[in-house]
Amino acid sequence: MKLLDTEGCVTPEESRTHIRIPFELGENCERLNLRFQYAPKKLENRERAIALLKESYDLYILPEHREYAAEHTDRHLPLNNLITVSLDDARGYRGACHRHDPLQELFLSRQEASPGLMAGELTAGSWSVTLSLHCIVTEICDYRLQIWASEKEESA
Amino acid sequence: MTWFACELHTHTLHSDGRQTLGELAAGAAGLGFDVIALTDHNTMSGLVGKEEIEQEHGLTIIPGMEWTTFYGHMVTIGLSEFADWRQAGLDDIDQGIAEVHRLGGIAGLAHPFRIGSPACTGCFWEYKIDDWNAVDYIEVWSGTFPSIQTNNRRAFDLWTDKLNEGYRIAATSGRDWHEQKETDEPISVTYLEIDEETADGKKAGGSRTDSGSKETPAGNGSCAAEKARDTESEKNAADGFAASVSLEDRLIQALREGRASVTIGPLLTMKLNAGGESYRIGSVVPAAGQAEEHSGTTAAANELISVDLLLDFSVRAGLWSLPEQTFKLKLQSNLGEELSLDVPVPVSAEAEESASDHGGHIKTETQNQAQQMRLEAKLPHPTDKLSRKWLRAELWGHMRGVYVRIAFTNAIYFEYEEGATSR
Numbered sequence A: 001m002k003l004l005d006t007e008g009c010v011t012p013e014e015s016r017t018h019i020r021i022p023f024e025l026g027e028n029c030e031r032l033n034l035r036f037q038y039a040p041k042k043l044e045n046r047e048r049a050i051a052l053l054k055e056s057y058d059l060y061i062l063p064e065h066r067e068y069a070a071e072h073t074d075r076h077l078p079l080n081n082l083i084t085v086s087l088d089d090a091r092g093y094r095g096a097c098h099r100h101d102p103l104q105e106l107f108l109s110r111q112e113a114s115p116g117l118m119a120g121e122l123t124a125g126s127w128s129v130t131l132s133l134h135c136i137v138t139e140i141c142d143y144r145l146q147i148w149a150s151e152k153e154e155s156a
Numbered sequence B: 001m002t003w004f005a006c007e008l009h010t011h012t013l014h015s016d017g018r019q020t021l022g023e024l025a026a027g028a029a030g031l032g033f034d035v036i037a038l039t040d041h042n043t044m045s046g047l048v049g050k051e052e053i054e055q056e057h058g059l060t061i062i063p064g065m066e067w068t069t070f071y072g073h074m075v076t077i078g079l080s081e082f083a084d085w086r087q088a089g090l091d092d093i094d095q096g097i098a099e100v101h102r103l104g105g106i107a108g109l110a111h112p113f114r115i116g117s118p119a120c121t122g123c124f125w126e127y128k129i130d131d132w133n134a135v136d137y138i139e140v141w142s143g144t145f146p147s148i149q150t151n152n153r154r155a156f157d158l159w160t161d162k163l164n165e166g167y168r169i170a171a172t173s174g175r176d177w178h179e180q181k182e183t184d185e186p187i188s189v190t191y192l193e194i195d196e197e198t199a200d201g202k203k204a205g206g207s208r209t210d211s212g213s214k215e216t217p218a219g220n221g222s223c224a225a226e227k228a229r230d231t232e233s234e235k236n237a238a239d240g241f242a243a244s245v246s247l248e249d250r251l252i253q254a255l256r257e258g259r260a261s262v263t264i265g266p267l268l269t270m271k272l273n274a275g276g277e278s279y280r281i282g283s284v285v286p287a288a289g290q291a292e293e294h295s296g297t298t299a300a301a302n303e304l305i306s307v308d309l310l311l312d313f314s315v316r317a318g319l320w321s322l323p324e325q326t327f328k329l330k331l332q333s334n335l336g337e338e339l340s341l342d343v344p345v346p347v348s349a350e351a352e353e354s355a356s357d358h359g360g361h362i363k364t365e366t367q368n369q370a371q372q373m374r375l376e377a378k379l380p381h382p383t384d385k386l387s388r389k390w391l392r393a394e395l396w397g398h399m400r401g402v403y404v405r406i407a408f409t410n411a412i413y414f415e416y417e418e419g420a421t422s423r
């Protein structure tokens, strides 16, 4: 049963913010499925990437090492967007999937769950997905989140 | 007293690691670790099946989580429940640390000077900390062959600055271990000291290292936590299940109290003798007046103090190597470098006596074909009005052609006059 299908578009200004997406889970859910994707992953514009890196070097690297860093930007390229998913049920935290894949197909059931999420009772009530926008480097980044419940164990 | 070899910063495929907990545990056991802390990013789901894996590999696994936030990464260990990392803004990490403490855990700054976003999101520590007393530890060495990295040098200096300001903060290493990949770079180990007498709550396999000294330090400081623990064990004894505190909890307590020593080679430990009492790493030497009040002994902090230093080359045998050379063993404090001793390895004579140009007295003793080397140093009085706030030992030498810090102890602290800060 489809519970949610939402799309959005975020920009670099929204870096370091969370987007909380609530949804209701009904009774008798045996398996909760989530599909999250975002694109683009990479910042293809090399000039822009190097400019962003140099800005960050001013913040994070000692003045005497900045020149060296600026000449070796390749070790930090390409730059990527990073959005991670965490999940809460009505009672609390159900884990997070802090990894770099721009497409994540996740599930939870009583016995099992995708790595990062916690298996256990799928209690009816108010749940939420939190999208954590760790870093958006492309001008725009589109995301889509789909959530559906299955009554019996089946592959997503 | 027993020193446990710990790897305190690890990841599995429950976050962005490329290894299962079983693979990680096997790798850690193979490298001679007794203990690992699992610190996946923002989740504790990787701990499922922990007990079987501990048994299979003779390893203790401490539960933990790396708060992987927008303004810094914070390693939290020793808590079984989740503390929410998502609410922390730039100015409110103090509440986050308080929550970790409320859940029985401790918190440390992870790789505080690693480059931040966009190269490594949130990796640079930007949080403003109101109360540095609340910070349990700083991961001053991150990654493999950590002592040559600029980022780690900055973290080490941050630690030293905080000690100078009077805070009592522990320092650790963490590999930030994401995958089983062969490396020929030196691997750092954080050793934590557990009391032998109370370390029977839970069995852990591996090759724990006996420091060779059985005496219990009679007056190991005025730490409130120490007292709380004593009271608890008394209570437990009265209830008929003495010393039921788990090894996990004791390891956390050890780090909370700064009973730690970090190395990419031999294990370096020290004990300090002042005013007739013995003080171990992490403990507090009371000021002269206080010592008199409490134990009737005289002027502990201002008398000539002797420092027993022990270099144990037998730890994790065969898993690291250093070229033959003359090392420098240094005693460092807020007063600067107080002493620097030449330590030739291997030593030519069974025992060797010399006097340093600082007036320190050095006695070297080697045992078991130079597997252990004991040195005794006498520290001079502080020459001016400055009082000593803390003291640590450091081993310096050549490794891979670079002159680096090879090992360092956590601090022994001193009660001192004027504006003293204490936990």
Ligand SMILES: [Zn+2]
Residues within 6 Å of the ligand: B066, B073, B110, B111, B123
């Ligand atoms: Zn980190």
Ligand SMILES: [Zn+2]
Residues within 6 Å of the ligand: B009, B010, B011, B066, B176, B177
């Ligand atoms: Zn990490």
